[in-house]
Amino acid sequence: METRSSSGLDQFCSLLVERPGLTLLDLAGANQSTMGFLTNLGHRVYSDDFLLQMDRAFGDGDFYENQSDPIKVAQFLDSALDYPAQHFDGALVWDTLEFLSGPLLETVVRRLSHMLRPGSYMLALFHAEERAETIPTYSYRVSDRKTITLSPRGRRRPAQFFNNRSLEKLFQDFESVKFFLTRDHLREVIVRR
């Protein structure tokens, strides 16, 4: 496992120390490190493994072709993102959005926006190497407010690559989009609902 310093996480955590008792969504899959960090700050954590949910819904056959199957999409959304409106005060979606193709990606971002309370933050990561055919995937764990631990989960082909302009377009319904380009070709994006 490796660790990396994260300005995006630091910004996300600024919300957490301002107010206790928040309800947070972590889509990296349950792990002791993140759970301990967030609950020690006095927050409730809702945990799910979003990549695993994607694999269950679309993994049988062509992963991206299956994402245009309306039945599979409906089952996926019901299983992975069936939360009430404005239920969360913050969301850690990590790099999961990179593995959703066009229309489903837009639907998922709309759902995330729907689930978040106004003023809340969402942290997402996007690889910036446009020529890479596959990119490494990780289980992301919060070690402290500025440090992420990465547990490798193999490599995957991303649905598409994002530049700053496409990220702004993707999150156009959010109040603000702030991105950090790091030395390891990863864009950290903080969006404010």
Place this chain on the structure above:
Amino acid sequence: MSSVPNRPTESFEATRGGNAVLGKSVIVKGQILSREDLTIDGEVEGTIEMQEHRLTIGPNGKVRASVKAREVIVLGTLHGNVETGDRIDIRKEAKLVGDIRTARIVIEDGAYFKGNVDIVRAEVPRPAAAAPAASAPRPQAPATSSPAISPTAAGPAMAAGAGEVKR
């Protein structure tokens, strides 16, 4: 051959001594009230209440129930909300779907969990003469909290570059 011990099995065996046990060929539908520690390695559907005792769901256990116990150890599958007075321990290979209210939680790598975790802190008795300002319950703060950063303020130092779009 690997010399790494099979931890879930070992831990499971270690927790069984002296318990009531529902074996893997047992199916229960209904309400379980237990006044002793209980291990379930079969199938249970309903509710389980054993607020002073420990519930262990073995590797073959499949439980679809709301659970109230002092302590819960999950090695198998549990669908349902869990409330523990002390702790919940979700072991490798375990699958838990449901909301958890507990004082402490342990999640091993490899466990699957979907649900909400609400940590309930035990009330600490306060001296009667405590000053009013000190009497309000306070959340546990990080050891190194830093000043709040407004969403529109300049962010922390960036490794290579940053941008922001405000609407």
